[in-house]
Amino acid sequence: MEKDLVTTMMNVARILKEKIHSSKCLIDFSPAEIEVLTFLRKNKNSTMKAVADYLHIKPPSVTSIIDCLAKKNTVKRTYKAKDRREIRLEITEKGIKRLQKKQEKVQKAIKKVFSPLNQKEQKILIKIFEKIHNENI
DSSP states (O other), X not given: OHHHHHHHHHHHXXXXXXXXXXXXXXXXXXXXXXXXXXXXXXXXXXXXXXHHHHHTSOHHHHHHHHHHHHHTTSEEEEEOSSOTTOEEEEEOHHHHHHHHHHHHHHHHHHHHHTTTSOHHHHHHHHHHHHHHHHHTO
């Protein structure tokens, strides 16, 4: 049973990844960049450390992601006047708009994957995913 569950979940994850990739939703953003934009949209005026903690990566790795997002004008850095080492991050209006468009495209791709399920089955699946998520946060 456990092996079947793991295999099935890995297969579904692979299918989701393939559908998202083939739909070209994330063609100009990496999944990590989308995660950072999503985080910054919810958590205004965050620090590099907060982003690193959220992604479970080291702060230097966050720097390269933020650099890419800053070049795309989707994130801006703000430095404290008294301590320039403290950097605050904020998603820009352009970042919000691009994130919304990406999320809409991803939703369409994911919706196709789950289209074989009827409404009742989708609601049950959502409850299962929410339970797993809530137990692991």
